[in-house]
Each structure stands twice: as C-alpha cells, then as structure tokens.
Amino acid sequence: xxxxxxxxxxxxxxxxxxxxxxxxxxxxxxxxxxxxxxxxxxxxxxxxxxxxxxxxxxxxxxxxxxxxxxxxxxxxxxxxxxxxxxxxxxxxxxxxxxxxxxxxxxxxxxxxxxxxxxxxxxxxxxxxxxxxxxxxxxxxxxxxxxxxxxxxxxxxxxxxxxxxxxxxxxxxxxxxxxxxxxxxxxxxxxxxxxxxxxxxxxxxxxxxxxxxxxxxxxxxxxxxxxxxxxxxxxxxxxxxxxxxxxxxxxxxxxxxxxxxxxxxxxxxxxxxxxxxxxxxxxxxxxxxxxxxxxxxxxxxxxxxxxxxxxxxxxxxxxxxxxxxxxxxxxxxxxxxxxxxxxxxxxxxxx
Numbered sequence: 369x370x371x372x373x374x375x376x377x378x379x380x381x382x383x384x385x386x387x388x389x390x391x392x393x394x395x396x397x398x399x400x401x402x403x404x405x406x407x408x409x410x411x412x413x414x415x416x417x418x419x420x421x422x423x424x425x426x427x428x429x430x431x432x433x434x435x436x437x438x439x440x441x442x443x444x445x446x447x448x449x450x451x452x453x454x455x456x457x458x459x460x461x462x463x464x465x466x467x468x469x470x471x472x473x474x475x476x477x478x479x480x481x482x483x484x485x486x487x488x489x490x491x492x493x494x495x496x497x498x499x500x501x502x503x504x505x506x507x508x509x510x511x512x513x514x515x516x517x518x519x520x521x522x523x524x525x526x527x528x529x530x531x532x533x534x535x536x537x538x539x540x541x542x543x544x545x546x547x548x549x550x551x552x553x554x555x556x557x558x559x560x561x562x563x564x565x566x567x568x569x570x571x572x573x574x575x576x577x578x579x580x581x582x583x584x585x586x587x588x589x590x591x592x593x594x595x596x597x598x599x600x601x602x603x604x605x606x607x608x609x610x611x612x613x614x615x616x617x618x619x620x621x622x623x624x625x626x627x628x629x630x631x632x633x634x635x636x637x638x639x640x641x642x643x644x645x646x647x648x649x650x651x652x653x654x655x656x657x658x659x660x661x662x663x664x665x666x667x668x669x670x671x672x673x674x675x676x677x678x679x680x681x682x683x684x685x686x687x688x689x690x691x692x693x694x695x696x697x698x699x700x701x702x703x704x705x706x707x708x709x710x711x712x713x714x715x716x717x718x
Contacts, residue, residue: 373398373407373415381418389422392588395431399553403439403536409543416543416551424552426584432556433589441533443482443513445565446521449593449621450480451684454558454571455603457485457530458550459494463600464646464654464669466676468500469661470604472706473677473697475525477686482520484528484562486538490545494601495651501527503655504662505714519716525709528562558602559585567591568620568684572599579615583629586617592627593618595683600645606676608636609645620684634679639694641675664704674698 376398379388390398398415401407407415419428451474455467467483474481485497501508508516508527520526531538537553544550558571559582569591571582579596586594596615599605606612612634618627636642646668648654661669678687678694687693700706 370401370407370411373401373411377411377415377418380415380422387422389425390428390431392427392431392434395428396434397431399432399435400439402540403435405536405539412540413543413547416553417547417549419552420547420549424555424581426581427588429552429556429559429581430585430588432553433559433585436534436537436556436560439534439536440562441513442561443520443526443528443563444517445563446480446517448480449566449568450482450520450563451568451570451620451680452482452484452561452563453604454560454569455483455485455497455599456492456494456554456572456601457496457557458489458492458544458554459485459496459499460601460603460648461492461494462648463605464648464657464672465495465497465500465600465603466605466669466672467497467603468504468658469669469673469706470676470680471525472662472709473673473700474680474684474686475523476700476705476709477681477684477696478524479681479684479686480520480524482526482528482563482567484530484560486530486541489541491548491550495648495654498527498529499651500655500658503651504659504710506710506717508717511717519713523709523712523716525713530562533562555581558582567593569594570597570604570680571595572597572603572605574598574602583615583617591617592623593620605672606634606636606679607645608641608643608672608675611635612679614679616683634690636675639675639691641671641694643671646672659707661701662704662707662710664702664707670701673701677701
C-alpha cells in the first residue's frame, strides 16, 4: 500500500459534503503514481471509481495530462501545425466511422493529421481506429516513433499506437473492464496529444458538461487552437441525423489574432446532406464499404464522408467556406484521391 496515494482517495471519495477536488499538481502526482504502479491495484481501482462518481474537474484533467506528458514517448515535432483527432479509445459499436476518411482527406490536401489509440478496449469493446487502418492494409503497429514521425512529415498522416509507446497507460486499461465503467482518464484521452509540436486539437464528446471540462483543461494548458465536436458516439465525426454542435477556439495557423470561443450549429439538411447515420453492420461489411467510398464509388457512407471532410477542410483553413470545403471533398472522393493516399501508405507503412 502507498501511504502517499491514500490521501488522494480520501479526498475524492469522501462524498458530496466533505469530499474535495484535487489541485492540478496533486492530480498530476496521483496520475504519475498510477502510471508507475506505485499505488496498489486496490488503491487505483478505488480512486478511479470514486473520481468518476465525484465527477472530475477540468483542473484535475489538466494535471492528468501533465503527468502523461512527462512519462509518455511522443512523436517528435515536424514543421508546421498538426491536426490531432481525439476519439474514444473503446471504439465504435453503433455507427459507421468516418474518422479515417477525414484523416486521409486532410492529408491529401497537405494538412498533417495524427490519430491515436489502442486495441479493442473496455467498456464498449467497439471497433478501434487501428482495426480500421489494418482493414485498409495499413499496419501502424510495426513502426517505431522515428518512422511514424517521418510519415507524418512527408506523407502528412500517422498513427500513435498506445501499447507500443505508452505501456504505463496501457496497463491501466484493465481497470475499465474490472470496474465496468469508463474512468475519468477516458475523458482525458480525448484531449491527449502524443506529439511534441504545435497542434490543432479536435476533441469529440457526448455529454455537454464534458465540453466545459475540455475548455477549462485546455485553457490551463495554454492550448491556443482546438475544436470540440458533439460527435457520433463521442467521436470527431459530425452526424447527419441532427445539427452538428461544434465549438471553435482559435484559428489553425493564425498566431497573430487572439483566440476567441465560437459556437457553431451546422445543419446538414441545408447542404442536401441530411439523413440517417449509417449503422455499423459488421466490421467486414463496413471495411468493404469504406474501401468503395475511398475509391470514388457512391456508397451509403459517401454523404457522411463529404459532410465531415468538407467541414474539416474549412476548419483547417484549406477552404474559405464550408460550401467550398464540401465541393472539394466531393471532388477528391469522386476522383479516388483518398484511395491513392491509401495505396501510398501501403507502400511505406511496412
């Protein structure tokens, strides 16, 4: 048992009247002790479930991120801004993802894009991003950090596989299964940046209070450019079945204008892209549809691909309006440019 860790459990686990929030420094110390396994399994489990019940604060999540920054092996910085897409590590189980399409489409236009995650993970055990990449014939898990950084620099796309480069965080995954609930570190992962340079961070969320946690934590960490998306299953994917609720802070690549917060409500029906969100009807069937979409075929996934990629091309500054972004996205998809990028990666990711 760790006597140093026990007070952290007492503070977050004392109930609504006597419980106290952790300071940023204390949260960082608690996270560091969990990552280093200096706390016992019983202590870690008690802390995680108590913290979930109490509800984390943005300052505490900032401290968790501070600890991860100090202990993780990150990808080295490259020239220019990198867009990082933060999606839940436990994957997708209900709706067909378009995150990989977004990443490929940004890379085609020269916007460096980094995705990250692990393997199948509790509590959802949904389809993780790494499985989708592997379904396209791209296995990032075999590459070292230098090679991944080179791909990000020269091919404008890469993937950070947590089990390879942050095993201390990976060993905490087992607690999700044992507890049966996502701990607050699952919220932290949406803001995690496993990269050493300047980024435009995109964070997906489900519940509106989570967005407030993002704002507090990222402002404390002096993140000057980020986007929040009330996305499908908490991902960065904009829905077609309802208006997209988006928050924007700062402009990618603009270091001169003081960043401000802006709220967007984008209605896909106004762009003839409204409709049902495509269900995830088996991983194999989804991969086949994804490949057809990337090749340029008109599939049920195509409208979602255009809607998402069009928005991100606009948000990342490639296009000056959403309509221009949608037009560019449709052109690049129909011409098969995204599949050309897939083939390029197949040749180099080995």
